[in-house]
Amino acid sequence: MNLGFEFGKLNFSATLFAIAIFIWMIQSVISLLCGKKCRHDFSSFLFALPCILVLIAAGASWNHPPVSFEASTIMFGDVHIAEKIDSLSAIFLSLLSVIGIATSAFSVSYLKHLKGRINPSHYWSAISAFMLSMCMVIVSANAPTFLVFWELMSLSALALIASEHQQEDVQKSAFIYLIATRTATAFLIAGFIWMHSIAGSWGFDSWSFAGKNWLPALFIAIGLCIKSGLWPFHLSLPYAYTAAPSPVSALMSGVMSKVAFCAAVRFLVVGQVDSLVIAGVFLGAGLISMFWGILFSLVQQDLKRLLAYSSVENNGVIFCGLGLALVGQAMNHPIVSALALAASIFHSINHGLFKALLFLSAGTVETAAHTRDLGLLGGLASRMPITLLCFVVGAASICALPPSNGFASKWLLYSSLMNEIWCSSELTVRGLALVSIGILGLVGGLSVFSFARAIGVAFLGNPRSESAAKASELGVFSWLPQITLACLCVILGLCASFVTGQVELLACATLKIPITSTPKFQMPMPQIAVLFFVSAMLVYHLILKTSKARKYVTWECGFGSLSPRMQVSSVSFAQPIARIFSQILRFKLLVEIKGADRRHFPEYVKVEPQTASILESKVYGPLVQMLRTLSDLLAKLQAGSVHLYLLYLCLTLLLIVAVGTKL
Amino acid sequence: MTPVFSWIYFLLCLILVPPLVLSIIGKTKARLQNRRGPVLLQVFYDWSKLWRKDQTLSSTLSGVFRSTAVINTVIYLSVALFVPWLAQKPPIDGDDLFLLLYSLALARFLCLLASMDAGSAFGAFAASREATLSLLVEPAFMLTLVALAVCSGSTSLSSIFAFSINPGAGPEVWFLGGIAIFLCGLVELSRMPIDDPTTHLELTMVHEAMIVEASGRNLLLLEYSYAMKMTVFLGLSAQCFLHAYFQFLPVGAIWLCLLSVAGIFGLAVLVALIEALSVKLRWRKAPEFIAYALTMSFLACLVSIAKGATFR
Numbered sequence: 001m002n003l004g005f006e007f008g009k010l011n012f013s014a015t016l017f018a019i020a021i022f023i024w025m026i027q028s029v030i031s032l033l034c035g036k037k038c039r040h041d042f043s044s045f046l047f048a049l050p051c052i053l054v055l056i057a058a059g060a061s062w063n064h065p066p067v068s069f070e071a072s073t074i075m076f077g078d079v080h081i082a083e084k085i086d087s088l089s090a091i092f093l094s095l096l097s098v099i100g101i102a103t104s105a106f107s108v109s110y111l112k113h114l115k116g117r118i119n120p121s122h123y124w125s126a127i128s129a130f131m132l133s134m135c136m137v138i139v140s141a142n143a144p145t146f147l148v149f150w151e152l153m154s155l156s157a158l159a160l161i162a163s164e165h166q167q168e169d170v171q172k173s174a175f176i177y178l179i180a181t182r183t184a185t186a187f188l189i190a191g192f193i194w195m196h197s198i199a200g201s202w203g204f205d206s207w208s209f210a211g212k213n214w215l216p217a218l219f220i221a222i223g224l225c226i227k228s229g230l231w232p233f234h235l236s237l238p239y240a241y242t243a244a245p246s247p248v249s250a251l252m253s254g255v256m257s258k259v260a261f262c263a264a265v266r267f268l269v270v271g272q273v274d275s276l277v278i279a280g281v282f283l284g285a286g287l288i289s290m291f292w293g294i295l296f297s298l299v300q301q302d303l304k305r306l307l308a309y310s311s312v313e314n315n316g317v318i319f320c321g322l323g324l325a326l327v328g329q330a331m332n333h334p335i336v337s338a339l340a341l342a343a344s345i346f347h348s349i350n351h352g353l354f355k356a357l358l359f360l361s362a363g364t365v366e367t368a369a370h371t372r373d374l375g376l377l378g379g380l381a382s383r384m385p386i387t388l389l390c391f392v393v394g395a396a397s398i399c400a401l402p403p404s405n406g407f408a409s410k411w412l413l414y415s416s417l418m419n420e421i422w423c424s425s426e427l428t429v430r431g432l433a434l435v436s437i438g439i440l441g442l443v444g445g446l447s448v449f450s451f452a453r454a455i456g457v458a459f460l461g462n463p464r465s466e467s468a469a470k471a472s473e474l475g476v477f478s479w480l481p482q483i484t485l486a487c488l489c490v491i492l493g494l495c496a497s498f499v500t501g502q503v504e505l506l507a508c509a510t511l512k513i514p515i516t517s518t519p520k521f522q523m524p525m526p527q528i529a530v531l532f533f534v535s536a537m538l539v540y541h542l543i544l545k546t547s548k549a550r551k552y553v554t555w556e557c558g559f560g561s562l563s564p565r566m567q568v569s570s571v572s573f574a575q576p577i578a579r580i581f582s583q584i585l586r587f588k589l590l591v592e593i594k595g596a597d598r599r600h601f602p603e604y605v606k607v608e609p610q611t612a613s614i615l616e617s618k619v620y621g622p623l624v625q626m627l628r629t630l631s632d633l634l635a636k637l638q639a640g641s642v643h644l645y646l647l648y649l650c651l652t653l654l655l656i657v658a659v660g661t662k663l
Numbered sequence: 664m665t666p667v668f669s670w671i672y673f674l675l676c677l678i679l680v681p682p683l684v685l686s687i688i689g690k691t692k693a694r695l696q697n698r699r700g701p702v703l704l705q706v707f708y709d710w711s712k713l714w715r716k717d718q719t720l721s722s723t724l725s726g727v728f729r730s731t732a733v734i735n736t737v738i739y740l741s742v743a744l745f746v747p748w749l750a751q752k753p754p755i756d757g758d759d760l761f762l763l764l765y766s767l768a769l770a771r772f773l774c775l776l777a778s779m780d781a782g783s784a785f786g787a788f789a790a791s792r793e794a795t796l797s798l799l800v801e802p803a804f805m806l807t808l809v810a811l812a813v814c815s816g817s818t819s820l821s822s823i824f825a826f827s828i829n830p831g832a833g834p835e836v837w838f839l840g841g842i843a844i845f846l847c848g849l850v851e852l853s854r855m856p857i858d859d860p861t862t863h864l865e866l867t868m869v870h871e872a873m874i875v876e877a878s879g880r881n882l883l884l885l886e887y888s889y890a891m892k893m894t895v896f897l898g899l900s901a902q903c904f905l906h907a908y909f910q911f912l913p914v915g916a917i918w919l920c921l922l923s924v925a926g927i928f929g930l931a932v933l934v935a936l937i938e939a940l941s942v943k944l945r946w947r948k949a950p951e952f953i954a955y956a957l958t959m960s961f962l963a964c965l966v967s968i969a970k971g972a973t974f975r
Contacts, residue, residue: 439802460725
């Protein structure tokens, strides 16, 4: 297979990259041919190897001049495959490879436990095609390359989501995901063709969105918003991430949505968008989706669905940063745009890491306890301590609690908002920035609530079902990737001042602004953490360890033993918040009481809380209904009668003749 | 002030003020109810009793519960070390306002987990209430500090609370900020009218029900960190009022030190007064009370963005 790469002319990182792509391509084909004989450990190794190569390639091209290479033999007219590895793509490539390595190891234990439910050859073939296409999208340098691999990425993701296609809800999820990707691609193609007609070239380098060109930029922006699942297009995320196997959810949430973000930076920030409309779209959609996402994650019963909604929130944070960077670009506040872009790039890396970690932990829980339903979990802490620890680290990072990496990126975002207030003299801009800070604060509180609920109900207390009581750790392939990702989260948080400095340099280079004295993240996190750890150890050993402790039952007012059903349920834990935001969540308590005339001793009481998505029931539902009615009408045209079709032919002929004579 | 004196002052305040705040609240409340009340050192006696007692641990508990008391104590101690709650520069650097907010969130996160650890309904329901209250209060507290930061041109707490002669914030911002932080404190610390700390019905309590499984030294650590949190909240609020006062009548450093301690005790008396005179709000009315805190912070924000200078 000749891709037209001439290895002699390529430099080190491009060569490694090409080899990695080649290995994935071969794996994709071979796994499909192997059929049932496909071995997990071998496939996993073959899958992880290119990840390592890509990681080295990304490291080698970090802070180096961009490397461009083209596959000139695949060419139709001016359309050819063109790639460019620069620092921006290097940072996303390294995220991709780290999560790729973690999922490759995790997949082994996950698939062994789900023997028979997922076809291994199908899985490995699709997942290597998925990785390959994500890599190529990140480094693509012109529109045709981007679109080809973007489509391959979407369709291989679809194949992975539909891994368990025998189940009806998986079919539905795959279908919803398909609709979302089709719409996203349609918008992207429209924007690309428009830009081609303006710039006269497919190369991204020659595209400039400044001035009047904001309309095609809007198409591209909407396409990318749909792909990364921002409000109001977020509905595909909870379906897709829940239906997909956990390692795939980790890849989709950790990498694929970041690929869309990387594309947004490449097109819109590098393309010098200076329109406040685009900035407003990102900022508004980002703010709404972070609030909306976390609010819905708070009432979910399914662990993976909860994580999916929290992905909506985090994508909102990321795109809010991007919008703020564009605001800074439009209003000529270089400090704000540099800080905000650095915040969103850093947060997208961080979110990739901790969300992948959380999905892997959720996958472990799912395979160990055979359920994802919070109502059936509980009490996993004593038997799955490593998973608990990893989940707590992931949750702490996602709630931006210090000293995690999430705190550093949230701090950058807050800092950019503060700088926007200080830079701008317009009252409305300052007010909007303050409101954004308030919303971020509220979202922070909500995410603490949501993840405390998830951990408390799933891991702590007493088990709520037989299968949860029997759950245990799955083995080294399941906990090693989790621990690695958790350590990365903590390390990135501790080295935050160095890492944010580097990311700020990247942001300045991307924005083409001279390196000014941007405010730095100056908190001495390692020192604080060491001091904290030492003093915590001291307090523990001097105060708690020295006192005698007696084991006894949990306090139950002396009425007798507690049953697991007397614990708080996930529904009742979220109920106060659900009641406060009942307008958005459409929260209702359906109460049914029989024999209420006996006042204090009714015969039968049933209380059922109900939440529904307002978008699904009020907007998308009627839309789908309308489409269905329209297509029913259209279907009547196709009556299956030859006579009718002859009539259509006649009418068409008449129409053409009429139009032809008029012209 | 010499550094030696300021260290002695700080350490004395760190050791004495937290328990005294609790004592003053108890004593004032008792006097208002025509009781004699506990002696001022009662909290020390209670704590030494807890120190001597053994712990009783539920067999359901995991490591989360045991580490929470320790970590919370360390968090609130370090918060007291880097937040300028006394009128001087705090001993530890890294006093960013977002670090303060997220450190408090970390402590709360662990507390929520610890109270769900035993598998009892009391702790978990209290956790749910606590989380609800604190998330509603979070924007108010954050916006208040941000409004002060907007005026002073820095997010570092020690440069916000710096007693500069020509600060960005006028007395009205400080005054509004002081009220907002006090109201936020009432909610965060689960005092009246949000929560009655002296009630004995676990089903309605917030903070007390969360720590129902703790005993012995574990409880001591939780009580201590609670007192510390209270001191920091009241201290920040007192500092705001003091800054407002300072703009009318600048005073010397020694006076500021005395006044800030007096301010904390004065606010403690106010807490007791509210507790004696008001009744606990129904749970569903709590968001309406929090709305007052939010309104104060909004007003502070409005004044600050209208008057606060642009810097760069």
